[in-house]
Amino acid sequence: MKTLMTAVVFGLSLGPALAAADNNMGSMSGMDTKESAGPVQSRGVITAISTEKRKVTLKHEPIPELNWPSMTMGFSVAPEVDLNGLSKDDAVAFTLTPAGKGQQVTSISKQ
Template sequence: MKPLYLIPVLGFTVLLAACGEKAATNAASPTDAATAGMGNMSGDMGNMAMPADAKMGKGTGTVTAIDKAGGKITLAHGPIPEVNWPAMTMAFAAKPALLEKVAVGDKVTFEVTVTGSAGEVTAIAKQ
């Protein structure tokens, strides 16, 4: 049965090939779209200093907990559009030196690097 189905398909292909100009135009459009898409992707990646899966963002918030031994800080933070986060309270990893700069209850501005769903505070300062 399969060879019978193939015959009309082959016939159609030959007709398209015979119409040189139209066949070339039809073939070019999807290629252009794919090229443009790839161009946009590499453009976005070129703007990022971090690895492709890490994003940086800036936010403001209030320190609600500091865990110096665990290297964590919990912030009730506002929206961080760079990483598509709404306002929330969450714990971040943070280097010990950063944890010395602020105290529970401080209103702060901070920078985060987000990889997947995990965030690390890379800079923090009292407002």
Template sequence: MNYVRLTIALGLAALTAACGKKAETPVAAETNQAVPAAAAMSSDMGNMAMAPAASTAIKAKGHGTVTAIDKAAGTITLDHGPIPEAKWPAMTMAFKAAPAITDAVKIGDKVDFDVTLTGSAGEVTAIHKQ
């Protein structure tokens, strides 16, 4: 009976000691050398950033209402309808905009606009009051 208790106690001690250990560092397959965890993660992230879809710009047109203008930040916020080219539903969103764009309109104006979309961000390239 004492051997069973001793075996259980040693097993629990081993499990408890294992809980405090850090995860093993990944090993590079080609060189069998350890790769720092940060490097392993950044290389995966780097591959994701290079994906063609992330760097492809889409030109689209939209209709909406100007809800905010931040000339210092160079942004214009539009409450716009759906933008089918980007598969976006209607929403309110801030876009980058050149000073000529932000100076051409005021809050409350109904507008038609051209936008260049890259990923989930966009830049208004032309704007016209309705």
């Protein structure tokens, strides 16, 4: 219940910004609850990568499902994801899955 309340408050406070950002994406508002709980797909460019630490820094597109504008940020990468063949400046499509308090990369591939 607390999680739901937080999601509602968060959604309301960012509602106008989100609505302005996704003019071209049709009706997204009904998807918020479902999408924020599950994996989301996005695209971006790798700005740093460490196969040993299993970390990747991505300059990603806006992700309306998470109320995120475009930004550059680091993610941990799930153990099953193969990072071989990926390097800095690659354009990629990726999947983020909720993990703990953040998001983990659970798939990533060159575009």
